[in-house]
Amino acid sequence: MNHKSDIDLAQEAAQPAAESTNAAESGNILPTLGKRVRELRDRRGMTRKLVAREAGVSERHLAHLEAGDGNVSIVLLDNIARALNVSLVELLAPEAEDTVEKRLIRRFLERLPQNRLEEVVFRLMRDFGHEEAVRRKRIALIGLRGAGKTTLGKRLAQEEGMPFIELDREIEKETGIPAREIFSLYGQSGYRRIEKRTLDRVLRDNPRAVISIGGGVVSQPESFELLLGQCMTVWVKAAPEEHMARVLSQGDLRPMAGNDEAMEDLKRILEARLPLYAKADTALDTTGETVEQSFTKLRQLVMG
Structure with missing residues (x-):
């Protein structure tokens, strides 16, 4: 009879959970990428139409990508990265680790009314872009x-x-x-x-x-x-x-x-x-x- 060790049993028990985690992480790729593209476009003050034209993709295709439900080739991603004036690595890179400074800025911005928030965004883009x-x-x-x-x-x-x-x-x-x-x-x-x-x-x-x-x-x-x-x-x-x-x-x-x-x-x-x-x-x-x-x-x- 083949007796499995406690370690073997533990590994088998963990396998479905690991597979589920990998699937979840995989499912987050497109929404994360779409968010990243939107943020980069907003930072540069570029309209979706302008980025689509510069990248040689349709505006509808770019809209789907930003919504997190698009499917885009690595070549088109490279074109979009160039249109946004970043490297492909920068486009795909995860956001840097959160810091105290970033959290303080977020809390400050969350308390601002919408009309003041828009003013702050424009000034940040101009002064620090x-x-x-x-x-x-x-x-x-x-x-x-x-x-x-x-x-x-x-x-x-x-x-x-x-x-x-x-x-x-x-x-x-x-x-x-x-x-x-x-x-x-x-x-x-x-x-x-x-x-x-x-x-x-x-x-x-x-x-x-x-x-x-x-x-x-x-x-x-x-x-x-x-x-x-x-x-x-x-x-x-x-x-x-x-x-x-x-x-x-x-x-x-x-x-x-x-x-x-x-x-x-x-x-x-x-x-x-x-x-x-x-x-x-x-x-x-x-x-x-x-x-x-x-x-x-x-x-x-x-x-x-």
Whole structure:
């Protein structure tokens, strides 16, 4: 008769448990990988569409992967890692051991209301992201017409030897249609889609540039997050009266055409967008200042 030792019996008893543990660990691979991809994408301020395009995979495929129920080859994983600017090893590596500092940060963040949490995330990305030096090579001027974006942007670009790009002009080049007609033909949502596509191209093709952005970009979250993540953003602003006076002095009477309450409309727009404009890295108030005074301040803000 074959008598088994106590050790043999113990090993047999442990075998099903070990197999169950291995299966459980295996089942956690895809959700862990999906979480890792989402976190890396968020840290870099990249949209899912942008990562999918850079990696050469469909947006739907990437969405499944991030949800933890996708099945992806090692080649495609390598492409996704490259799009996220990490090595394949970094993408697959487990998170580092938890530390006291990380736990303190998590507790602090958990107590913040949602609106403050978003602000903290943006600031952490800007101030501590390893791509910070790259981001600051693109200066994006945002805000309403009449604040001085074009005048100041052109001069900054010229002095720093960088191209000056007006996104509205790039949209017109891409479509072959004046901006006003794009709104008429496609509506605001159609214009914002074209704006996002054009912004993707401009950022991809210009590692260094001064870019003037239309004031309405902040109302399109995907475009604005892309801008915040890949450019140093400056909110160029002025008092409503100066906004209006400068636009009129340029010969553009549209703000007043058929609208006796244009000034009140402008004030409402500024008030509604204030929390969004405030997400910019910094702000430049040109109210009551000469071009020279404003330019000196701008240069100190972005180059100092």
